[in-house]
Amino acid sequence: MQTLKQLRQRSAVKQEIIALSLNVSSSAVSKLEAKEMADISVHKLSKYIKSLGGELAVVITLPDGEIIDL
Numbered sequence: 397m398q399t400l401k402q403l404r405q406r407s408a409v410k411q412e413i414i415a416l417s418l419n420v421s422s423s424a425v426s427k428l429e430a431k432e433m434a435d436i437s438v439h440k441l442s443k444y445i446k447s448l449g450g451e452l453a454v455v456i457t458l459p460d461g462e463i464i465d466l
Contacts, residue, residue, distance in 0.1 A: 417447035
């Protein structure tokens with residue numbers, strides 16, 4: 397599994413750009429990038445991915461197999 401830092405580097409976006417987009421310091425971005433993606437709120441993760449030019453998709457699969465896109 398890729399980390400946020402790897403995604404950012406792959407997208408060739410500087411940490412400072414992410415910080416400006418999230419309205420936080422570069423050190424806060426560094427701390428965020430050190431976390432497991434599963435431990436980051438969906439809202440914060442979505443904002444981070446948008447700052448890379450991407451989009452976060454969340455899919456729910458119910459026990460009966462029904463799939464719900466959020």
